[in-house]
Amino acid sequence: MSTADAVAAVLWIGATFYAVFGGADFGAGFWSLVAGGSDRGRRARELIDWVLGPVWEANHVWLIFVLVVLWTGFSEAFGSIFSTLFIPLSLAALGIVLRGAGFAFQHTARREALAQRLFGASSLLTPFFMGTVVGAIASGRVPVGNAEGDAVTSWLNAASLLTGALFVATSAYLSAVFLVSDARRARAPDLETYFERRAFATAAVTGVLAIAGIVVMHSEARYVYDGLTSEGLPFVIVSVLCGVAVMVLLARRATRGTRPLAVAAVVAVVWGWGVAQYPYLLPTELKISDGAAPDPTLVGLLIVFGAAVLVVLPSIALLFTLAQRAMIEETDAPQPQYPAEGNA
């Protein structure tokens, strides 16, 4: 494995964390949006509000991590992606601003219903347009250079739109599975059933979209399609098996295992894509080895990543330990937050 491959792996680790934690977060926003009128959706939203708050900032950092590693390690790819895909990336950023603002002011907003709508709608915007970006890259529509690709058709095509829809569905699915456990922890059996149904529904939708995606990729993203059906195939199989296992466990009302398996299903897809696309950053335009920064920069990135693991992980552990031991709570009846349970 070359230094460039190692940095690409680090980039992918960041992307995986963002897909899982960011995805679950965006999905929760989606469920908040579709929960219905202020009365009907109140209980579901109360649960969502409870699980969302404390982890938002950490999830946010993964995106910045991905951006910085991409522009430092693979500058040319970064410039090409961001100039050709100016429109969907601007819209994804818009979603992040709206969501962040909604988060910062959620407790003080005077028109809470409006703030919630905005929060929910922005939770759709970011994953959808991030999905179109991934679809555009996978289908080879991002040529190297400053805005060399088509500003509109690069992301407004079947492969990109399907990927966008798939991202939204995956987020909603992941989040629904998480919320089932959260509802159990909050001793709210009605919400447990509520999100179980939704987990099933989104699992079905995600499956259908994934199959449709594969059909479209056969014609539009041949390189990645070939990869997914050869080297990437084990990952695809693992993902499907995990997805099915989650459904079985949910149907049997199992108390354990659903969340790790749902996460594994998503992780497998992310890495399946990576393996399928390897050795390209931009299939079939730019290879990892050709697009990588000079070695001292790559080594610098790996050192920084190592330092991050050494410094940040213990700090996160401290945060979660304090949270679990109720050392950083304000009230007398603390409840752990979901990443604090350590099985996500």
Place this chain on the structure above:
Amino acid sequence: MLDVALPLASNLEAARSQMAFTLGFHIILASLGVAFPAMMLIANWIGLKRDDPDALLLARRWSKVVAVTFAVGAVTGTVLSFEFGLLWPAFTGRYGQVFGVLFAIEGIFFFLEAIFVAIYIFGWKRLSPWAHFWSGVPIAITGIGGAFSVVAANSWMNQPQGYTISNGKVTDVDPFKVIFNPAVPYEVPHMILAAYIVTGFLVASVYAVGMLRGRRDRYHRLGMLIPLTLACIVTPIQFAVGDTAARSIADHQPVKFAAMECVQKTDTHVTEYIYGRCTDDGVKGGIGIPGFDSFLVGWSTDTKVTGLDSVPPDDRPPANTMLHWAFDTMVGICTALIALGLWLGIQWWRKRDFPQTPWFLRAVAVSGVAAIVALEAGWIVTEVGRQPWVVYEEMRTADAVTKADGIWVTFTLVLLLYAVLGAATILTLRLMSRRWRGVEVEDDTDVPYGPSAGPELSEATP
């Protein structure tokens, strides 16, 4: 104004306007993020050492303000990282591999900051008082570390080094030389001190307004004096650092310095102009001090100062008068703030109290806004003064900009969104302050990292 309005037709001007606006917005929040935790910890420390409930209450409330500004700053900071690609893909596409490691380092600091902000804010009740205090210390340290990383990247854009380019491709990088480039020793401390000055005077000004409105209790007194003292100590140091910076720029980036001072022709015995309009035949209006510009650069009126005529017109910074005014405004405000500090210092030395005249409180009340104006003016000097280069004498800003259409649309959207974001931030802080005035017992419903007290689930409706 005409020279500002005309070039607005191009992609470049749209991108520059959007970058300038979003950075100018973020720099205020970033300054608060760097320096406010330190003030909060000083109040916390005083509260614990002297068993002072007023200081502890201040620290506790300031920690909530830190939470709000940190959350908003995280959003505006994320926008900036998108803009590296959305607006300047050719710049990041070539040089990202050179300066990017600095942002990777900044990422670690930001991550740690977020974690310890959360621990500190929610640690007030259950952590032991001193353990809680120490959990806040990493916030102040990581704030400085993050500022170092980001400003070092900007310094590198002014004094690029540590890389090799052949055929337009970066072929080698020396990260150490990139990180410790020649502009770091003056640019980094200048920005970190600016953060402390802005935060100090801004926080003090809030309590000065409260005192002017008759709330002259001990709580307000401390709330004003802690940040004000810190800011007044830092401001003269900043003046010295800024003076060194200006002299270094005269050496490192003589054209930038010439634009700041409106020096048209390379000469000795150059007149220092305070304000005035910059034209091709020299400064019109303004107050001139003969020979003083030469003296400031080299301690002698015989010092030769490089003029704008040393480079072709295309290589000179635009909007000369604006740049010159920004520089003079920054220096002027810094001088006025030093005078404010002297007023406080002398009175304290003689009477062990701050000046009791309402004029002192009025001066403190405007000092916060003045410090922000100085911060923005300084940022304009750095950024506009570097033009037409994005990487000084290596890459033109015009060659860095995206070829994608639609920046006018995103810029308009950014203006609208940030207006709402700014208004919401100020409204939220005002709302918090109004609540605090009304209640004795703290409630914690107004922080973004809301206490995870368990969902307040209403009764299930069948």
